[in-house]
Amino acid sequence: xxxxxxxxxxxxxxxxxxxxxxxxxxxxxxxxxxxxxxxxxxxxxxxxxxxxxxxxxxxxxxxxxxxxxxxxxxxxxxxxxxxxxxxxxxxxxxxxxx
Amino acid sequence: xxxxxxxxxxxxxxxxxxxxxxxxxxxxxxxxxxxxxxxxxxxxxxxxxxxxxxxxxxxxxxxxxxxxxxxxxxxxxxxxxxxxxxxxxxxxxxxxxxxxxxxxxxxxxxxxxxxxxxxxxxxxxxxxxxxxxxxxxxxxxxxxxxxxxxxxxxxxxxxxxxxxxxxxxxxxxxxxxxxxxxxxxxxxxxxxxxxxxxxxxxxxxxxxxxxxxxxxxxxxxxxxxxxxxxxxxxxxxxxxxxxxxxxxxxxxxxxxxxxxxxxxxxxxxxxxxxxxxxxxxxxxxxxxxxxxxxxxxxxxxxxxxxxxxxxxxxxxxxxxxxxxxxxxxxxxxxxxxxxxxxxxxxxxxxxxxxxxxxxxxxxxxxxxxxxxxxxxxxxxxxxxxxxxxxxxxxxxxxxxxxxxxxxxxxxxxxxxxxxxxxxxxxxxxxxxx
Numbered sequence: 001x002x003x004x005x006x007x008x009x010x011x012x013x014x015x016x017x018x019x020x021x022x023x024x025x026x027x028x029x030x031x032x033x034x035x036x037x038x039x040x041x042x043x044x045x046x047x048x049x050x051x052x053x054x055x056x057x058x059x060x061x062x063x064x065x066x067x068x069x070x071x072x073x074x075x076x077x078x079x080x081x082x083x084x085x086x087x088x089x090x091x092x093x094x095x096x097x098x
Numbered sequence: 099x100x101x102x103x104x105x106x107x108x109x110x111x112x113x114x115x116x117x118x119x120x121x122x123x124x125x126x127x128x129x130x131x132x133x134x135x136x137x138x139x140x141x142x143x144x145x146x147x148x149x150x151x152x153x154x155x156x157x158x159x160x161x162x163x164x165x166x167x168x169x170x171x172x173x174x175x176x177x178x179x180x181x182x183x184x185x186x187x188x189x190x191x192x193x194x195x196x197x198x199x200x201x202x203x204x205x206x207x208x209x210x211x212x213x214x215x216x217x218x219x220x221x222x223x224x225x226x227x228x229x230x231x232x233x234x235x236x237x238x239x240x241x242x243x244x245x246x247x248x249x250x251x252x253x254x255x256x257x258x259x260x261x262x263x264x265x266x267x268x269x270x271x272x273x274x275x276x277x278x279x280x281x282x283x284x285x286x287x288x289x290x291x292x293x294x295x296x297x298x299x300x301x302x303x304x305x306x307x308x309x310x311x312x313x314x315x316x317x318x319x320x321x322x323x324x325x326x327x328x329x330x331x332x333x334x335x336x337x338x339x340x341x342x343x344x345x346x347x348x349x350x351x352x353x354x355x356x357x358x359x360x361x362x363x364x365x366x367x368x369x370x371x372x373x374x375x376x377x378x379x380x381x382x383x384x385x386x387x388x389x390x391x392x393x394x395x396x397x398x399x400x401x402x403x404x405x406x407x408x409x410x411x412x413x414x415x416x417x418x419x420x421x422x423x424x425x426x427x428x429x430x431x432x433x434x435x436x437x438x439x440x441x442x443x444x445x446x447x448x449x450x451x452x453x454x455x456x457x458x459x460x461x462x463x464x465x466x467x468x469x470x471x472x473x474x475x476x477x478x479x480x481x482x483x484x485x486x487x488x489x490x491x492x493x494x495x496x497x498x499x500x501x502x503x504x505x506x507x508x509x510x511x512x513x514x515x516x517x518x519x520x521x522x523x524x525x526x527x528x529x530x531x
Contacts, residue, residue: 009347010131012477013429016422037128037196053433054347057115077345081434083418 003045004031004092007062008052011035017052017075020085029089040065048092053077071095103439106344114346121200122193122251123353129192130356131349134475137360140182141472141486144370147174148471148489175371179235182472183371185364186242189357190216193250201258211288212253215295219245222302222309237311240364243357244318245311253291260287325358328459331380335389335451342394342428343447345438359385363473370471379462383470386426387483388458388493391501393428395437395447396454398480399504403512404435411523412516425477435515442518446511450504457503458496467492 004021008014014033021031034042036055043049043065049072051059056074063072073095079087117123149164167174194212198205220242221233237245260266266286302310324330334355338348348355363381370376392398401423404416412435419430437443461467468490474483484493 008429009349010476013422013427016427016430035131037131052429053345053438054429055118057111057346057350058118060115061119077433077436077438081419081430081432081436081438082415083430083434 001027002029002092002096003047004029005039005042005046005049006031006033006052007036007039007049007055007058008033009036009055011038013054014052017080017083017085017088020083021088024085025089029092043070046070048073048095050075050088050092053080071098106439110344110346114341114344114350117350117353120353121197125193125196125200125250126189126247126353126356127349128196129189130352130360133188133192134473136181136188137185137473138475140178140367141474143174143178144182144367144472145486145489147171147178148370150489150491178367178371179239182239182364182367184235184238185240185360186220186246187213187216187238189243189360190246190250193247194254197250197254201254203254203258203261207284207288208254208257211257211291212250214292215249215253216242216246218295218299219249219302219310222307222312236368237309237315239368240361241315242311243361243364244314247357249295252294256291256294257284257287260290265290326362326378326380328456328463331384331389331455331459332452334380334385335455336448339390339394339448339451340444342432343438343444345433348394356382360473363470366469366471376469376471379459379469381470381473383473383483383487384458384462385455386473386476387470387478387480387487388497388500389451389455390426390428391454391480391497391504392423393426393432394451395428395432395443396450396504396508397423397428397431397437399450399501400435400437400443400447400508400512401431402501403505403508404431407512407516409516409520412519424479426479427477440515442511442515443508446508450507453503453507454500457500461496467496 004018006014006018011033018031018033021029025031032042036058039049039062046066047070049062049066049070051062051072051074053074053076059072059074066072073091075088075091079091118127146163147167149167150160155161190212191209194209195205198208220237221235224232224234261284264283266289267283298310302308302313306313338351338355341348341350359380359382362378363383366376366378366381390396392401397419401416401420404412405420407413407416415431415434419428419434422428422430432438435443437447458467462469468488470487471489472487474486478486480497481494484497485491487493
């Protein structure tokens with residue numbers, strides 16, 4: 001199972017996306033959403049870290065916290081807004097391939 | 099469009115990053131983001147305390163409520179005071195904690211030093227007979243917020259610098275346990291910080307006959323007045339929504355804005371608990387329940403328009419976004435429709451907020467609508483938040499009117515946006531064939 005950490009401002013809107021991916025991923029994904037002040041404590045075991053577009057300017061800071069071993073990326077705004085779980089899962093797969 | 103996006107990423111993003119990454123602003127922001135539960139608790143108490151007027155009513159529930167509030171006024175007032183009314187005290191602890199985390203310092207000791215320093219600078223002790231000392235706690239509320247920020251930052255910065263430069267560090271043999279070394283190492287920095295606090299306290303006590311917080315307030319009160327006027331409210335409405343247009347979350351501003359808007363809220367809460375007239379209009383609840391209905395960009399009214407659209411895609415966005423928007427979460431509509439970087443919707447997304455704050459501000463200044471004295475949660479729907487933060491049923495009516503007005507403002511732009519989207523869809527269809 002792929003462990004995904006979603007980070008946004010307060011963990012509110014990402015939690016909508018998280019539950020969508022958990023549902024549509026049919027058990028392949030375990031996604032949790034956190035606010036930017038707490039995600040650092042939940043990185044253990046994470047395979048991918050994704051940022052909501054509203055805090056994409058924090059990506060360098062997040063990369064620093066997460067380290068090189070785990071890929072970090074921000075989600076495309078339109079994909080995020082439409083809560084398109086399929087596209088996000090494709091992005092996760094792509095990130096894991098690298 | 100791609101060029102424009104590239105320009106934004108190049109120029110706007112580093113600015114947002116700087117604002118968000120500045121360690122003191124970040125510590126302030128993290129504090130205000132996480133300490134909502136006691137504010138919420140104080141808000142509920144304030145709502146219970148402010149039972150609606152019962153003259154002429156025969157409603158048993160209303161009568162019982164009013165009765166309960168009157169007979170327990172002291173208890174309710176104190177519960178409200180130690181939560182919402184102690185705002186600056188908690189802010190001081192929070193900033194100290196988050197700043198220590200940022201510097202990777204163990205926060206326990208600096209928090210104690212900060213609390214001691216804050217009490218020295220925000221309470222002026224008065225001697226009474228029989229050796230009792232009485233101190234006023236009035237500067238624990240929003241009035242003391244600048245002192246809270248000052249004490250927290252000064253404590254951590256000094257502690258950090260002195261500790262790092264090993265000021266007063268006593269070299270111990272290797273057999274001394276490391277924990278003991280730390281406690282010796284921090285002794286002198288702590289003493290120096292407390293000594294500085296004491297000097298400020300003594301100077302204010304002896305020369306001004308009051309506490310440092312009062313001196314600061316007297317000195318800065320013209321500037322603080324400047325934050326509670328219509329112009330400032332409009333500026334906030336403009337800046338935050340304009341930032342949101344670039345997809346920058348409003349928390350980047352909160353290092354500056356939160357101390358102001360929570361400070362004014364706390365002043366109102368104290369006044370409400372004391373049964374006095376509320377002094378402030380622009381507070382955090384004013385902004386989040388009246389200024390942005392459905393989150394930044396007033397996405398509730400926009401979401402309703404989306405739901406009524408004949409365009410299938412837009413309607414889907416509406417279905418997806420309306421419930422989050424009801425709870426003040428505007429991301430789905432902002433990024434989905436989108437508002438972000440969509441020049442057609444820039445004007446109304448900013449204008450609706452400006453109209454909302456202007457109308458609400460004028461009505462509250464004239465005391466036609468009750469002012470806010472409680473904050474429940476950012477995700478409390480405006481329609482409830484407006485009532486619970488003001489205790490005024492007319493505020494709910496105002497929200498309904500504002501939603502209608504926002505829809506009218508959005509409508510022509512929304513139609514234009516819909517039309518452009520249809521043209522684009524037709525183009526992609528044509529390109530496919």
